[in-house]
Amino acid sequence: MKYTFQKIFIVLFCSVFVMIGAPSLINAIQGGGNLFGLVWGGMFVFIPLSIAIFWLRQLSRFQKMTYVWYKTVYADNVQGNKVSCFVCGNDSIHVRALMNKTFHREHFCTQCGKTLYYSPEQG
Numbered sequence: 245m246k247y248t249f250q251k252i253f254i255v256l257f258c259s260v261f262v263m264i265g266a267p268s269l270i271n272a273i274q275g276g277g278n279l280f281g282l283v284w285g286g287m288f289v290f291i292p293l294s295i296a297i298f299w300l301r302q303l304s305r306f307q308k309m310t311y312v313w314y315k316t317v318y319a320d321n322v323q324g325n326k327v328s329c330f331v332c333g334n335d336s337i338h339v340r341a342l343m344n345k346t347f348h349r350e351h352f353c354t355q356c357g358k359t360l361y362y363s364p365e366q367g
């Protein structure tokens with residue numbers, strides 16, 4: 245549910261920029277390719293759009309790749325509290341905090357570096 249709200253927020257936030265940039269972009273195209281309008285409008289449209297897509301994809305990954313998901317998909321690699329890597333079978337899994345204020349931690353294999361699943365930061 246939290247993820248859905250975050251996704252809606254991202255879409256709304258970016259559409260504000262797109263609404264500012266799109267008219268300027270359309271004007272520039274209709275006005276025969278005014279370069280300033282194209283660059284300015286394009287920046288407002290494509291930069292927020294690519295950021296939005298990046299964040300939405302990342303959120304979808306956090307939403308999908310949870311511990312519960314890992315346990316379901318790679319049942320053989322979760323024995324009680326012991327988690328092992330589904331790629332190389334190594335059972336030394338480390339956790340690192342992700343940057344960019346994602347408030348998520350990444351659980352990864354210390355041997356092959358594969359990301360196994362994500363978990364929200366506590367507190």
Ligand SMILES: [Zn+2]
Binds near residue numbers: 330334354355357
């Ligand atoms: Zn591994």
